[in-house]
Amino acid sequence: MTALGKLFRTTAFKLSFAYLVIFTIFAFVALAYVAWNAQRVLDDQFVSTIQAEISGLSEQYRVGGLRRLVNVVDRRSRTPGASLYLVTTEAGERVAGNIGALPPGVIDQPGQFETDYARTDETNATPGHAIVRVYLLPGGFRLVVGRDVEERARLRDAIQRAFGYSLILITVLGCAGGWFITKRVLKRVDDMTETTRVIMAGDLDGRLRIEGTGDELDRLAQNLNAMLDRIGELMKGIQEVSDNIAHDLKTPLTRLRNKADEALRTAKTPDELRAALDANIEESDNLIRIFNALLIIARLEAGNAREALSDFDASGVVADVAELYEALAEEAHTPLEVSIEEGLTVHGNRELLGQAVANLLDNALKYGAGANASIKVTASRQTDRVVIVVADRGPGIPEAERDRVLERFVRLENSRSSPGFGLGLSLVSAVARLHGGGLKLEDNAPGLRAVLTLPLKEHATS
Structure with a gap:
């Protein structure tokens, strides 16, 4: 032409x-x-x-x-x-x-x-x-x-x-x-x-040029650049998941294989074989939980859970989760203080928010429990947002590491002896982003203060 x-x-x-x-x-x-x-x-x-x-x-x-x-x-x-x-x-x-x-x-x-x-x-x-x-x-x-x-x-x-x-x-x-x-x-x-x-x-770092005139072509370029940034984040996430699966899951898979091999070589009685099978089943369940968590995080980051969003009362969700963890807190001899404001309506996924609050409470009990410790759970309204805070008196997280622990499979040195896979905070962060909010880790002097913010229903964007 x-x-x-x-x-x-x-x-x-x-x-x-x-x-x-x-x-x-x-x-x-x-x-x-x-x-x-x-x-x-x-x-x-x-x-x-x-x-x-x-x-x-x-x-x-x-x-x-x-x-x-x-x-x-x-x-x-x-x-x-x-x-x-x-x-x-x-x-x-x-x-x-x-x-x-x-x-x-x-x-x-x-x-x-x-x-x-x-x-x-x-x-x-x-x-x-x-x-x-x-x-x-x-x-x-x-x-x-x-x-x-x-x-x-x-x-x-x-x-x-x-x-x-x-x-x-x-x-x-x-x-x-x-x-x-x-x-x-x-x-x-x-x-x-x-x-x-x-x-x-293949050059995903390329971006459309913006003239700065503010016309429709500039707005189109800005939206496309934002879309490319999001695609880049998703591609990076996929690459990270692949790397994490290749490295972090190699150890439990190797351990599972070694246990099966050891059972074949050393087990002499049916009871010993049963014990080896039980250990392998437990290890397999851990791997399944890891894969399920990775799948949930991937779905959240891709926005595939938006079809299940609806209006619900976040106050009731936080109260229900806190009630479930009261027995565990009593067993750990750690007081659980709950302060929840009524009528905190948000637009989102009730089950995912409950899972996110449960992860925060689980971390607080895992690292902040003790005879002289306490855990505080609050949910309140601040201007146009719902703020859910879970604070403990544990060792906390250094400020330089607070952004890094939100990534998949990241565990600090002082927590490697505790059970877990380093996916709990990643899931909470993904749930927050799905709801248009965010997760911020702060110093509780001493301890950690996890702040989960969500937009109120009248300010939520679907």
Whole structure:
């Protein structure tokens, strides 16, 4: 396809051409209205002038008779640029005036007409066109007064010429403007197309250029860049999951295989084989839990759980989870203090939020339980958000490590002796993002303060 053909097929050129056509139509209508209105004003002016002259001349006839009327008509007829005058007898014989001839029948009936005429001082000239009014005088005489409409024709011709020149100017400027705008838009679209080709070739770090004008192309580029950022995050997450599965799950799988091999080599009795099978089943259950947690996190980060979102009371969810963990807290001799504000309605997934709060409480009991320790669970409203806090008095997490522990399979050195896989906080963070909120880890001096924020229902975005 040629460059010119490509230009003509662009949406920008088609829109520019459509605007040009519409503007031309509006300009034509506006000029036509101006011409019609100007002609109407001129006609009204002609009629008013004719009526005023007839009134004056009829008064002259009433005061001074025919002689005086003839004298006045003769004097006015000789004035340059004068109106048209004619005084005739009842039989139509000319008495005075500058009208030499009228079409037959014009002076037979009183009234206003548009007609051709010839002046008395013109020979072999093209007949003029005028608006005339025929008036019957007492005594049977007829008075004809008119105005030539040549001015109206000249005005119409001038408007037609102006329209022709304007149409040419509009067309030239419109085409030039459309070409300029289309070339500019086409260049930006070509830049975007080239960038997308680079991205499709495997360079996921490529981004669309933003001009900073704030127009629709800039907004499109910003949204596409945000989409690419999200795709990059998901791709990174997939890569991390693959790496984590390859490294972190290698140890339990190896341990499972070694236990089975050891049972085959050393077990002598059915009880020993049963014990080995029980250990392998327990190890397999741990692996299944890991895979289930990874699948849930992957679904949350991909946004695939949005179809199950609904409005529910977060206060009840936190209260139910806290009630379930009260027995475990008593066994660990750790007081569990609960403070929950009522009526905290959010839009989300009830089960996932319950799982997230349970993970936070499980971590608090695992690392913050003790004789002199306590765990506090609060849920409250802060402006347009619901804030759920689980605080313990354990060793806490160093500030430099608080972002890192939200990643999959990350466990700090002082927690490797405790059971777990390093997926609990990752799941809580994914649930928070699904609900449009966030998870923040703070110092509880001593201990850890996990703050889960969610938007209230009237401020939630689905």
